[in-house]
Amino acid sequence: MQASRTASRTPSRVATRVATRVVAATAVAGVAVLALSAPAFAHVSVQPEGAAAKGGYAVVDFKVPNERDDAATTKLEVNLPADHPLASVMPQPVPGWSVKVTRSKLAKPLTMHGEKIDEAVTKVTWTADGKGIEPGYFQKFPLSLGALPEDTDKLVFKALQTYSDKEVVRWIEVQQEGQEEPENPAPVLELSAATDDHHGAADDASDKTEGKTDGKTDGKADATTGKTAAAADTKGGSDTTARVLGVVGIVIGVAGVAYGVLAGRRRTA
Structure with missing residues (x-):
């Protein structure tokens, strides 16, 4: 009788230990996925509207x-590539921001x-007239x-992002071929044929482009700060969905293995 009770408790204890290990492994896997993917959407980047x-x-x-x-982002400076100067550069007005275009003599x-x-x-250079880009938001500057x-095949822009607490993040590191992405990569515009x-x-x-701004005039736009939720960005949303599905897949896979082990042990008992 005692042996029968001991045998009946053993699978339960095994199941508890297996379940604990599954939860721990799943948590570690989830944290690893999020940790590796987090920097991907924290950079200042540049993308064309079309080609x-x-x-x-x-x-x-x-x-x-x-x-x-x-802290809020209150200033953005974008330096255009000196090795490939552009004859025509026109900013589009951004609500809540003033813009200044700086010109220089060409060698x-x-x-x-x-x-x-x-x-x-x-x-x-864009400077916020009000609060700027508050935590949890992003802004596009066309x-x-x-x-x-x-x-x-590409143009490299070096950008400086200034926060309301005077901190400056320098997005100026150029990606080297065959090496890992730098900590503060410069925005890169890929050119098509x-x-x-x-x-x-x-x-x-x-x-x-709405309006033309010359190099000597600051174009002041509407004082309303443009707040755009990061979740509204299609690309960012797709990336987040892919990561969530990846974590869910890991959980389901590990749970399936644990169930198989548990079922086998019960049959043996």
Whole structure:
């Protein structure tokens, strides 16, 4: 009788130990997945609205997330690539932000539409008129760029993000081929193959850009701070969904193994 009771308790104890190990393993796996994926959406990045073809024009968005819990982003400085100067750079007004375009003399003049250009935009600075980008939000800063160079596959922009507590995060590290992503990578714009109709791209970019701002004028937009929830970003939402499904898959897989082990032990008992 006593032996029978002991035998009946053994599978229960085994099941408890297995369940405990499953929970621990699942927690570790979940934390690992989130830890590895978290930095992916904390960087200042740049993406084109449509195509960014070599030799053409494009509207690009600099996406700036707030990665602090106790401070707002109040300033963004984007330095344009000096090795591939752009003759035309026009910012789109952003509600709640003032913009300043800085021009500099070129060591080697550019030729655009038959005209020689001896200066180009080297930096664009956005400064918040109000609270800026608060914790848990991001903001997009659009620029119309052109003509894009034809002798490179990408453009590297170095950005400085300033917080309300005066902290400055320098997104200036260039990704080296074959190496891991740096801690503070610079935004990189990938260029697609050249198209036959460069003027069509330029017209499209101009249509998407609201207003023109020269290098000596600060364009002040509406004082309302543009707050956009990070969950509204389609790409970010897709990445988050993929990570959640991955963690759920791990949990289901481990639970299935534990159930099989438990069932086998019960049959043996």
